[in-house]
Amino acid sequence: MRGDAQALKGHLDMLLLATLADGxxxxxxxxxxxxxxxxxxxxxPTGTIYPALHRLEADGLIEGSWSMVYGRRRxxxxxxxxxxRRLSGERANWRAFTAAVTSLLERRPWPATP
Numbered sequence: 001m002r003g004d005a006q007a008l009k010g011h012l013d014m015l016l017l018a019t020l021a022d023g024x025x026x027x028x029x030x031x032x033x034x035x036x037x038x039x040x041x042x043x044x045p046t047g048t049i050y051p052a053l054h055r056l057e058a059d060g061l062i063e064g065s066w067s068m069v070y071g072r073r074r075x076x077x078x079x080x081x082x083x084x085r086r087l088s089g090e091r092a093n094w095r096a097f098t099a100a101v102t103s104l105l106e107r108r109p110w111p112a113t114p
Contacts (some may be wrong), residue, residue, distance in 0.1 A: 008042060012052050014094065015060075017079060017087040020062060021034070024078035026069075027053060040049055061086055 008015070019025065019033045027050055035043045056062045061083035064075045079087065 007067045012044075012048070012055060014087070014090040016049075016052055016056060017061065017083055017090065020077060020079045020083070021087060024065075026074040026076045030077065056083070 015034060016030065019030050019037070025033065027046070030053070031044060031046060031049050034049075038056055053064070054064065057064055057077070060080055062077045063080050064077045066073055068074075
């Protein structure tokens with residue numbers, strides 16, 4: 001995340017849910033998907049990722065399960081029905097928000113002159 005901490009503030013849960021939209025992932029894979037999907041801008045420490053995953057799980061938006069991979073225990077997470085519903089709403093809110101910001105950034109000076 002580095003210099004983008006403020007830009008990410010308030011959006012981490014939505015990004016984690018979006019990362020899990022295509023199927024279950026373990027914690028480190030989620031961290032890497034965020035980093036790669038953002039071209040390195042969201043290179044989050046595990047101390048940010050795991051507490052957020054635990055919070056989302058406590059809220060019933062994701063569910064975790066343990067498995068053994070190459071002799072190591074891994075916890076994988078996947079969206080619940082409520083998580084998919086929340087993600088859908090968050091995506092709609094994000095689109096409306098970005099459309100409003102874009103409109104303001106690209107508008108003509110007020111009052112509009114012909």
